[in-house]
Amino acid sequence: MRVARFLGIRLLQAIPLLIATSALSFLLLRLAPGDPAKILAGPRASEEVVAKLRTSMGLDEPIPVQYWKYLQRVFAGDLGKNLNGNADVADIISRGVGVTGLLAVVAIIITILVAIPVALAAARRPGGPLDNSIRVASVASIAVPGFWIGLMLIAFVALPTKWFPVGGWPDDSSRQFNAILLPAITLAIGIIPVLTRSLRSAFIDVLGAEYVTAARSLGIPGGRLIRRFVLRNAAVPAIPVLAFLIGFVVGGSVVIESTFNLPGLGQTLVQAALTRDANVLQALTLVLGTSVVAIYVIADVAVSLTDPRVSLT
Amino acid sequence: MTGPILAVSGLSLRSGPDRTVVSDVSFEVAAGESLGLVGESGSGKSLTLRAILGVLPVGITRTGGSIVTPARVAMIFQEPLSAMSPSMRAGELVAEAVRASNRRMPLAAARRRALELLGEVGIADPERVRTRYPHQLSGGLRQRVMIAAALATDPEVLLCDEPTTALDVTIQAQIMDLLDRLRTERGMAMVFVSHDLAVVAALCQRIAVMKEGRIVESGPTAEIVAHPTAPYSIELVRSARAKAGAIRDAAAETPSEDWLVVDDLTVRFPGARRRDTVTAVDAVSFRVPRGGSVGIVGESGSGKSTIARAMVGLVRPGSGGILLDGRPYRATSRGEARRIQMVFQDPMSSLNPRRRIRSVLTEVLRAHGARSAAELETRVIELMDMVRLPHDLLDRFPRSLSGGQRQRVSIARALAVEPDVVILDESIAALDVSVQAQVLALLNDLKQSLGLTLLFISHDLGAVRALCDEVVVMSRGRIVERGMVDEVLRNPSHPYTRLLIESEPELPAVSGV
Numbered sequence: 001m002r003v004a005r006f007l008g009i010r011l012l013q014a015i016p017l018l019i020a021t022s023a024l025s026f027l028l029l030r031l032a033p034g035d036p037a038k039i040l041a042g043p044r045a046s047e048e049v050v051a052k053l054r055t056s057m058g059l060d061e062p063i064p065v066q067y068w069k070y071l072q073r074v075f076a077g078d079l080g081k082n083l084n085g086n087a088d089v090a091d092i093i094s095r096g097v098g099v100t101g102l103l104a105v106v107a108i109i110i111t112i113l114v115a116i117p118v119a120l121a122a123a124r125r126p127g128g129p130l131d132n133s134i135r136v137a138s139v140a141s142i143a144v145p146g147f148w149i150g151l152m153l154i155a156f157v158a159l160p161t162k163w164f165p166v167g168g169w170p171d172d173s174s175r176q177f178n179a180i181l182l183p184a185i186t187l188a189i190g191i192i193p194v195l196t197r198s199l200r201s202a203f204i205d206v207l208g209a210e211y212v213t214a215a216r217s218l219g220i221p222g223g224r225l226i227r228r229f230v231l232r233n234a235a236v237p238a239i240p241v242l243a244f245l246i247g248f249v250v251g252g253s254v255v256i257e258s259t260f261n262l263p264g265l266g267q268t269l270v271q272a273a274l275t276r277d278a279n280v281l282q283a284l285t286l287v288l289g290t291s292v293v294a295i296y297v298i299a300d301v302a303v304s305l306t307d308p309r310v311s312l313t
Numbered sequence: 314m315t316g317p318i319l320a321v322s323g324l325s326l327r328s329g330p331d332r333t334v335v336s337d338v339s340f341e342v343a344a345g346e347s348l349g350l351v352g353e354s355g356s357g358k359s360l361t362l363r364a365i366l367g368v369l370p371v372g373i374t375r376t377g378g379s380i381v382t383p384a385r386v387a388m389i390f391q392e393p394l395s396a397m398s399p400s401m402r403a404g405e406l407v408a409e410a411v412r413a414s415n416r417r418m419p420l421a422a423a424r425r426r427a428l429e430l431l432g433e434v435g436i437a438d439p440e441r442v443r444t445r446y447p448h449q450l451s452g453g454l455r456q457r458v459m460i461a462a463a464l465a466t467d468p469e470v471l472l473c474d475e476p477t478t479a480l481d482v483t484i485q486a487q488i489m490d491l492l493d494r495l496r497t498e499r500g501m502a503m504v505f506v507s508h509d510l511a512v513v514a515a516l517c518q519r520i521a522v523m524k525e526g527r528i529v530e531s532g533p534t535a536e537i538v539a540h541p542t543a544p545y546s547i548e549l550v551r552s553a554r555a556k557a558g559a560i561r562d563a564a565a566e567t568p569s570e571d572w573l574v575v576d577d578l579t580v581r582f583p584g585a586r587r588r589d590t591v592t593a594v595d596a597v598s599f600r601v602p603r604g605g606s607v608g609i610v611g612e613s614g615s616g617k618s619t620i621a622r623a624m625v626g627l628v629r630p631g632s633g634g635i636l637l638d639g640r641p642y643r644a645t646s647r648g649e650a651r652r653i654q655m656v657f658q659d660p661m662s663s664l665n666p667r668r669r670i671r672s673v674l675t676e677v678l679r680a681h682g683a684r685s686a687a688e689l690e691t692r693v694i695e696l697m698d699m700v701r702l703p704h705d706l707l708d709r710f711p712r713s714l715s716g717g718q719r720q721r722v723s724i725a726r727a728l729a730v731e732p733d734v735v736i737l738d739e740s741i742a743a744l745d746v747s748v749q750a751q752v753l754a755l756l757n758d759l760k761q762s763l764g765l766t767l768l769f770i771s772h773d774l775g776a777v778r779a780l781c782d783e784v785v786v787m788s789r790g791r792i793v794e795r796g797m798v799d800e801v802l803r804n805p806s807h808p809y810t811r812l813l814i815e816s817e818p819e820l821p822a823v824s825g826v
């Protein structure tokens with residue numbers, strides 16, 4: 001009930017935010033150099049043709065009027081067609097959302113599964129040899145660019161073993177997981193250090209906390225101690241970091257999807273930007289904006305469910 | 314009488330590479346017996362307990378000695394709030410403890426057992442308490458829950474690490490009663506660590522006095538209290554008695570004027586909704602004559618600190634106000650702000666850890682009218698002399714000072730701007746007993762030599778008796794009783810005051826000390 005109320009309030013708050021985002025992106029697109037009508041008509045088209053096209057696309061109206069019409073369409077559930085007019089923007093995006101969503105989810109799961117044990121190992125003996133090696137490895141894996149790691153994985157894992165496709169997106173859904181794994185690992189390598197750092201300091205705090213000593217003194221066995229006393233309390237400061245990282249992963253997918261030739265939102269974004277495809281770019285802004293807002297709302301709820309001292313207001 | 318069930322012999326502990334923190338500590342405890350370990354912080358008493366339990370902090374190593382313990386030993390801690398996982402309900406914690414010592418017990422049975430235990434430690438409505446998280450419980454309830462968790466392991470020895478220090482004095486008395494009852498009923502042995510000789514004397518059959526990692530004296534409680542032989546024990550007994558007895562100048566001149574007036578002061582803290590608003594201070598009025606000293610006593614949450622904070626402008630009063638020398642006092646006006654100064658409870662957190670003592674003091678001097686370097690230096694030296702600190706401490710950082718020294722620096726900082734009124738908000742509560750006595754003596758001297766008006770906020774009646782002429786007793790934001798200290802303490806009229814006085818632990822009366 002408390003959670004439902006909170007969600008309701010936050011969703012209402014998100015509406016003006018999303019409208020502002022879309023207005024800003026709309027304005028920036030119109031101010032940016034490059035005339036969509038010219039691009040669509042092709043380099044050899046006459047002035048006349050271009051002018052006609054501009055009128056038919058509504059580009060000759062004042063920008064506020066254009067925006068107002070656009071908003072009306074969006075609220076009616078119509079995101080429009082792409083620049084060529086051969087596909088619905090909604091379809092283009094929903095195809096990309098699936099790929100990028102799967103990529104992000106797998107990358108985050110890998111990150112969590114690796115970061116927890118690594119951070120725990122580092123926190124057992126802060127400043128010890130293991131902690132130091134982990135620190136060095138972390139810096140290295142942050143410093144190396146994602147596309148390079150991607151290329152190395154293709155060259156040294158995908159090609160020799162033939163377990164994974166070197167790129168592209170199979171229609172057969174049973175093979176899609178294989179196709180997503182290497183890109184997800186590539187993304188994860190870049191963010192594992194970030195989560196590890198924040199979990200490490202959370203673990204150091206929690207392991208040093210009096211309640212862990214107290215629990216140990218009550219004879220609570222090691223595994224239970226970690227599960228019931230350590231993990232839960234260490235998760236609290238790590239959840240917001242994770243939320244930030246999810247946003248980062250979606251952004252980072254632009255590069256990785258290019259490297260692995262995946263038809264996700266990142267690729268769609270690059271294509272649309274190159275062709276000044278306003279409808280697609282606009283819709284992408286909305287989708288990405290909404291998901292960022294949603295992720296942070298979910299993170300807030302997760303924190304309050306984990307730490308009873310935090311109340312949702 | 315059977316042999317000891319807990320035997321510590323020749324225990325030595327080291328911190329880091331070479332600092333000995335406990336050296337050659339030996340004692341024995343028989344079944345059902347209670348031993349008190351007294352000493353100031355840093356004397357190694359808590360570390361000794363942790364060594365027995367095998368939960369020494371990182372960086373502390375055992376260098377010698379042997380410890381023989383029974384199979385089941387449990388411990389309760391000074392600060393139950395930090396000893397309980399913030400994300401675990403009280404009942405779950407106790408159930409975890411039940412299952413820790415009986416791993417095959419099904420969860421439902423463990424929960425039932427947990428409920429019984431919560432009842433056994435005197436919790437009136439265990440059904441409600443078990444679903445609560447630690448932050449939703451009072452200090453006393455938290456400690457009871459921790460005791461229940463400790464009992465879940467059915468211990469033969471219960472180690473108590475200052476379990477009542479963080480509690481209000483009335484709650485402390487209840488917890489002491491509970492521990493004493495449990496020990497007798499269960500035939501448990503108990504090792505009780507405290508800096509408070511009176512608490513230990515009330516609970517334990519034997520006492521060992523620790524100083525600087527060694528046991529300097531040990532024996533039956535009555536004997537130690539009556540005839541301490543080691544110099545440190547003598548000092549400990551004397552400070553405990555000094556606090557309890559009224560040894561103030563009775564010849565304080567009668568107050569003539571109302572110098573400081575708190576007039577109908579009300580402070581509310583708004584909650585998220587209107588009905589969540591808390592009235593922390595409710596229409597409180599009192600007067601302090603020039604050079605007088607008033608103690609404000611009451612439990613935590615009674616609003617005494619809020620009065621202080623309102624006086625120095627840290628919270629805004631809802632209505633009413635403060636008059637100083639007949640004029641309304643506004644703490645936020647620049648010229649006036651110096652006139653009322655405050656000394657906080659914890660000098661460690663109220664002194665900037667990254668500044669040397671010299672700059673802590675000059676900072677305040679500069680803020681209240683810049684002076685030349687030479688003038689600053691003279692004034693800083695004066696202040697150090699005033700609080701009787703050696704000048705070479707000026708170039709140190711707060712962390713390398715002792716608790717007492719740090720609090721003297723805080724006092725010096727308050728005096729730096731030549732205030733008319735100094736508010737001491739639990740300023741000695743965090744100090745060791747022997748240091749408390751010294752700081753109290755210093756405050757008494759300063760009051761007389763500088764003609765300061767003191768407002769002394771404390772939950773410690775003994776300290777109030779030693780320093781103040783008058784006392785105001787607060788409960789739930791209101792004044793429930795007021796009067797001359799001796800009068801109120803001898804003849805309390807309000808039931809709450811009586812409870813406060815009865816709860817205060819005292820050394821058993823002994824003749825000839």
